[in-house]
Amino acid sequence: MNPSRPADRPVEAVELFIPPLPEYLQLVRAVVGATVGVGREDELPLDPGGIADLRLVVSEAVTNAIEAQWSIGANDRILVRCRPDQKQTVVEVVDRGPGFDPDLVPDLPPVEDEERLDHESGLGLSLMKRLADGTVVETGPGGTIIRLVVEYP
Amino acid sequence: MQFEVFRSSLAPNFPDGAVLRVLGDLDMAGAPRLRNAVVSEVGAGTRLVVLDLTGVDHLDSTGLGAVVGALRRLRTHDGELRVVCPEPRVRRVFEVCDLDRVLELHVDVDTALEGMTVQ
Structure with a gap:
């Protein structure tokens, strides 16, 4: 039997559970990029x-998630779920x-305000809202789910 | 990919100047190391820093925060920050956050130093 790539099968959800450490950001980016970036250009x-x-x-x-868990000393793993389909990718x-x-x-x-330079953080949510087609935040005392939708052109 | 900040002096033309060349991803993992490098430079008397982001593959808001922090630290000490950022994908992050309006982005180190008075 010759193993071959299942050409027409949609990619299913890819899930990563990562420790709340910034060293894992690169891995997350690579995996999420690969779920939509593998194949002929x-x-x-x-x-x-x-x-x-x-x-x-x-x-x-994921940076927000790590900071949130650090703020209460929570070592739980962070879940990143990436679901590409025919029209969009939801993470x-x-x-x-x-x-x-x-x-x-x-x-x-x-x-332009000089006081702006006093703020080294706080741009993350704004960047998500500007660059994703949808940013939904579900949050409560037990944690937060950030759902990002990126539609295909 | 490994994250590194390489330093080179701009002496003799700019005795209090240095280039910090960043290699790798400027995110929550890399940003503290850039912050430390800038703190060391300013502490050692450097007043002109050319921050070369040519070797940066990924920049996010935490990395931008470190760049903004570098700008503030240098201005507080009457110094100057010039940023080299030729890669459109990385420039775009500055632009999306409107930071290209307070930080001029240059294509290389020579261009970044144009208009500076050689000391």
Whole structure:
């Protein structure tokens, strides 16, 4: 029997459970990028720029998850679930942090404002909202799920 | 990929200048090392830092935070930060966050130093 690539079978969900450590961010980006970026270039659902954006928003979500768990000393593994289908890729990042209200994330001062330089963080959620086609945050005292939707052109 | 920050002096033209060349992914894992490198430079008297991001494969908001922190630290000490960032994919992250409006992005180190007075 000759093993061969199942050409027409859709890629199923890929799940990663990672320790809450920044050293794993690169692995997450590589795996998520591979779920939509493997195959002939002209057949990929996203161009290289689209794949870079997908990797970036997932990196932001996992960074948030790591910081959330660090804030309460939670060592639970973080779940990253990537589900590509015919029209879009959905990535969910699930943490066991304390939860947060996305509506209460303060706006940063305008970029020309000198005070803006006092803020070295706080851009992650904004980047996700700008680059993903959908960003849904489900949060509570038991943790947070960030669901990112990236549609194919 | 390994993360490294390589330093080279800009002396004799700029005695208090240095290039910090970043190699790898500038994210939550790499950003603290860039922050430390900038703190060391400013502590040692460096007042002109050219931050060369040519070798950066991935930049995210935590990495941007380290760049913003470098800018603030140098300005606080009457210093200057110039950023080299030729890769469109990495430039785009600055642009999406509007930070290209406060930080001029240059294509190489020579261009970044244009207009500077040789000391």
